[in-house]
Amino acid sequence: MAPYFDRIPNPAPCVACPLRRLPVFRANTIEEVAFIEHMRMDQIKVTAGHTICHEGDPSPPLASLFSGWAFRYKTLPDDRRQILNFLLPGDVIGFQANMLGEAAHGVEALTDVVLCRHSRDQLWPLYCTYPELAFDTTWLTAKEESLVDEVLLSVGRRTAAERVAMLMIHLYRRARAIQPSGDDVVHMPVTQQHIADALGLSLVHTNKTLRRLQKFGFFSFRQQQLQVPNLKALEQFAHFAEPPPRPRPLL
Amino acid sequence: MAPYFDRIPNPAPCVACPLRRLPVFRANTIEEVAFIEHMRMDQIKVTAGHTICHEGDPSPPLASLFSGWAFRYKTLPDDRRQILNFLLPGDVIGFQANMLGEAAHGVEALTDVVLCRHSRDQLWPLYCTYPELAFDTTWLTAKEESLVDEVLLSVGRRTAAERVAMLMIHLYRRARAIQPSGDDVVHMPVTQQHIADALGLSLVHTNKTLRRLQKFGFFSFRQQQLQVPNLKALEQFAHFAEPPPRPRPLL
DNA sequence: CGGACGTTTGACAAGGATCAAGTTTTGTGG
DNA sequence: CCACAAAACTTGATCCTTGTCAAACGTCCG
Numbered sequence: 001m002a003p004y005f006d007r008i009p010n011p012a013p014c015v016a017c018p019l020r021r022l023p024v025f026r027a028n029t030i031e032e033v034a035f036i037e038h039m040r041m042d043q044i045k046v047t048a049g050h051t052i053c054h055e056g057d058p059s060p061p062l063a064s065l066f067s068g069w070a071f072r073y074k075t076l077p078d079d080r081r082q083i084l085n086f087l088l089p090g091d092v093i094g095f096q097a098n099m100l101g102e103a104a105h106g107v108e109a110l111t112d113v114v115l116c117r118h119s120r121d122q123l124w125p126l127y128c129t130y131p132e133l134a135f136d137t138t139w140l141t142a143k144e145e146s147l148v149d150e151v152l153l154s155v156g157r158r159t160a161a162e163r164v165a166m167l168m169i170h171l172y173r174r175a176r177a178i179q180p181s182g183d184d185v186v187h188m189p190v191t192q193q194h195i196a197d198a199l200g201l202s203l204v205h206t207n208k209t210l211r212r213l214q215k216f217g218f219f220s221f222r223q224q225q226l227q228v229p230n231l232k233a234l235e236q237f238a239h240f241a242e243p244p245p246r247p248r249p250l251l
Numbered sequence: 252m253a254p255y256f257d258r259i260p261n262p263a264p265c266v267a268c269p270l271r272r273l274p275v276f277r278a279n280t281i282e283e284v285a286f287i288e289h290m291r292m293d294q295i296k297v298t299a300g301h302t303i304c305h306e307g308d309p310s311p312p313l314a315s316l317f318s319g320w321a322f323r324y325k326t327l328p329d330d331r332r333q334i335l336n337f338l339l340p341g342d343v344i345g346f347q348a349n350m351l352g353e354a355a356h357g358v359e360a361l362t363d364v365v366l367c368r369h370s371r372d373q374l375w376p377l378y379c380t381y382p383e384l385a386f387d388t389t390w391l392t393a394k395e396e397s398l399v400d401e402v403l404l405s406v407g408r409r410t411a412a413e414r415v416a417m418l419m420i421h422l423y424r425r426a427r428a429i430q431p432s433g434d435d436v437v438h439m440p441v442t443q444q445h446i447a448d449a450l451g452l453s454l455v456h457t458n459k460t461l462r463r464l465q466k467f468g469f470f471s472f473r474q475q476q477l478q479v480p481n482l483k484a485l486e487q488f489a490h491f492a493e494p495p496p497r498p499r500p501l502l
Numbered sequence: 503c504g505g506a507c508g509t510t511t512g513a514c515a516a517g518g519a520t521c522a523a524g525t526t527t528t529g530t531g532g
Numbered sequence: 533c534c535a536c537a538a539a540a541c542t543t544g545a546t547c548c549t550t551g552t553c554a555a556a557c558g559t560c561c562g
Contacts, residue, residue: 074404076490082407084400099393102495105400127386131378138389142350145396149335149356152399153325155407156333156451160518191540200407202519207542209518223527239327244353411550442508453551458510460550474559 004050008114011043019066019090019250024177026136026247035130036251039122046109048189053094053107060097062120064251065089068113069189072105073197083198085147086110086190088174090250092140098123099141111189118251136249143248155200158238160209163199165238168219172228188226255301259365262294270317270341270501275428277387277498286381287502290373295366299440303358303366304345311348313371315502316340319364320440323356324448334449336398337361337441339425341501343391349374350392362440369502387500394499406451409489411460414450416489419470423479439477 014037019025028036043066046052052070053060070087084105087093097103098120127134150170154163175186196206214220218237219228228234235242265288270276279287294317297303303321304311321338335356338344348354349371378385401421405414426437447457465471469488470479479485486493 072400074400076404076408078490080408082404084403096393096396099390100397101497104397104494124382124386127382131375131382131385134382134385134389135375135378138385138392139350141389141392141396142347145347145392145399146351146355148396148399148403149323149325152335152403152406153327153333155403157327157331193540203540204520204542205518211542239329243355246352444508454508455510455552456550462510 005044005046005115008043008045011040011116013037014040017066017250019178022090022178022180024247025090025250028250029132032130032133035126035133039118039126041117041119044115044117046113046115048109048111048113051106051108052113052115053097053103053105055103055106057097057103058101060094060103061115062095062098062118062123063093063115064118065091065093066114066116069110070107070113071110071194071198072107074105081197082200083194085144085151086171086174086198089178090248092144092251095137095141096144110194133249133251136251139249140251151198160199160201160205161213162238163201164195164206164209164213165218165234166240167195167198168213168221168226168228169231169235169238169240172219172226172231175226185225185227187224188221189224256295256297256366259294259296262291262367264288265291268317268501270429273341273429273431275498276341276501279501280383283381283384286377286384290369290377292368292370295368297360297364297366299360299362299364301360303360303364304348304354304356306354306357308348308354309352311345311354312366313346313349313369313374314344314366315369316342316344317365317367320361321358321364322361322445322449323358325356332448333451334445336395336402337422337425337449340429341499343395343502346388346392347395361445384500384502387502390500391502402449411450411452411456412464413489414452415446415457415460415464416469416485417491418446418449419464419472419477419479420482420486420489420491423470423477423482426477436476436478438475439472440475 014020014033015030020028020033052063055074065087067089070093072084072087073081074084075081087107093107093115094103097105126137154166158166171188171190172186175188176184179186192206192210193203195210196203199206201209210221217229218234219226221227234240265271265284271279271284303314306325316338318340321344323335323338324332325335326332338358344358344366345354348356377388405417409417422439423437426439430437443457443461444454446452446461447454450457452460461472468480469485470477472478485491
């Protein structure tokens, strides 16, 4: 079954991409952007809750997230699900899967989402002609790995409260980095079930932990609005180590 | 403090590398192997138990594992440790760390280990001149990520017994794939503490689980010798999904 | 022979899972 | 805009998987 989506008529050119203006992303040369645009096949919209890529898909899509949130996940035969990480605007989808030849994980849209679909056939030309972009591509893969490493440390060795705290910190930081306004409250479109599946916890225990941390005043998360009055305190509680800031590539 | 190691006098040329003869690795062209050899600075030996790369190392080594076993790990301030994955001959060390600029994880030798150290300065020339190798490099990073994804699924959603079973299956397969003899018993140089740290379990519970699974006859693991009489049964028990076999690159 | 390290076992504690309602919020059709 | 159903969130009670503590045992090696 093909993923459910609508093609977007006249996508804006990549040079005009609003994401490129954000300081989190590294600047590209004119030629690089031109190649990226050449590589982009189209823009599609996928509605919230739909699957962008199934586990085991033998020809997974290659895309980048233009707007909205999604997540990568794996499941067991009896439906236990682990969310591997969340995808925010600027993140690449299906790179690992295209490299390895088949999707070892699924991807699902959390909100309505717009994707820039890229041609997998241009991947090899990219490596041959634009070593900088090839490098970026590896960088992005390495970054995603280090992100999963961090989650594995949490799930393997942190307590439930620390895990919840880590996730809030992480998503708060990411969401703010791509939010044009400097607003200190961010939209975080996840349910408690998503949080539970991301942290290897049960729904009930996630709820109680969330509740307890909020009573302590560490943050507030209601109606998908996340606010963290004292980020430093929360980071200390969770044993969070700040990664060195560095602009990242955008495909 | 610099890592403890000895330089090996006259390393054999890369063309003669015994690892290249194994079917798990993809064949390289003469030119590729020549470049790899040019990139290789030296071979060093690190003794068992020593650290190859510290967490947070600002200029992490770039190397590949020629012989012996090692592991990647992360720790929390209070010494809780999570092993991210094990490294076997042919695996690359420090790629992620070099891409991102600093090591987000440590690497420690399980046995005496021989590393081929590569020049990080040759990484960019590699991308410019050998797109195939650049591609391989991304492939290896993507593969490692998918491996960590799999571990995260285990630690987040599998029971203790399933986790132990998964690890046995995984290491048994990997060890056999690089073992020249078709022997059905493999050397697995890990302590129960390593297993516990890799699976997010306590030492005691790991021991009891290990013991129980062996009593059921799923495998035998004594004196670092692992034997799995009925791999299929164990795989079914752990909900293991076989990855599509495909020769992987060797740097 | 002694010490360090790894393994094994039992008793007990506890963090987190499961079960079973209820309550609130969101979304949809009339 | 309201009514209703579905989805998401809460809460309390209870169970059980896994962690912690403590001690003994085995093995390797100087």
